[in-house]
């Protein structure tokens with residue numbers, strides 16, 4: 001027997017997995033209640049395994065002859081097998097290549113990353129008391145190795161006085177017990193070395209009903225020269241959002257909510273906008289100044305089309321955590337976005353908007369492989 005039937009079986013199973021993961025990612029990009037989201041992964045795991053078992057069983061039944069299998073199956077099954085092959089042999093390699101090509105656009109002048117092994121620096125693993133802390137112990141888990149990425153963005157539209165303006169971008173802190181508070185304290189101490197002008201935090205502060213108490217002691221250590229801005233994410237929406245907002249305000253962070261305000265930045269006006277959609281109301285830009293630089297904080301990168309439509313110059317986003325587990329060459333798999341893994345992390349330029357998507361600092365599940373937590377300093381240059 002030649003290897004072709006088995007290769008086609010592998011393609012059908014891979015394509016089926018790709019189709020399932022793509023639809024699951026799309027659903028995770030929707031504002032569904034947490035109760036609906038939780039069983040989705042299990043349902044999809046069952047669907048993937050059932051599909052692969054069905055293909056393998058059918059091929060065995062037809063004596064490894066694909067032509068007989070396709071002729072003897074329902075037309076919908078045959079058509080679906082075709083879709084799976086296209087997904088495996090055409091779409092998957094093409095989208096992977098495209099995803100690599102769209103990263104690092106010309107506006108990203110430089111990107112220097114320094115990795116700090118927080119566990120090594122503390123002298124212990126800051127496992128904390130989170131429900132899933134046992135996962136943080138797994139070998140090769142990078143959840144305590146933080147990338148401090150200094151990215152220089154060339155934005156010719158900024159006023160000369162803003163040349164060198166530093167924006168510290170933090171995202172997805174997910175206070176839930178693991179990592180422990182010592183982890184966040186260590187990260188914030190390193191951030192202070194950057195001496196940022198503006199601090200921007202793009203949501204997902206808490207993951208339990210208790211850990212909003214960490215906001216003041218941890219984020220209260222942040223310092224900035226001009227302003228600190230924040231929006232909430234979907235995980236905050238599933239908890240006591242009003243309490244989270246109150247605590248953030250107490251440490252001096254300006255909650256943009258679903259609105260906009262103007263900042264005086266080195267004598268020039270900057271319009272700062274918050275987009276917490278689709279989990280909260282999208283911003284209303286009525287009365288928003290038509291001129292001037294627009295900085296938008298959006299929890300999800302899925303709001304990029306909105307940003308382009310509303311002439312946002314720079315959008316900061318998080319939410320997708322880089323996929324948390326990234327396979328060599330292939331990249332991320334599970335990304336909660338309607339665009340699947342297209343905007344899973346890094347810098348993107350789709351005129352007139354430049355978007356930086358952070359991999360975030362933590363997650364509800366403390367698993368990171370080939371996808372370290374990230375804090376970024378964006379330096380604006382003319």
Ligand SMILES: [Fe+2]
Nearest residue numbers: 172204319360
């Ligand atoms: Fe998150």
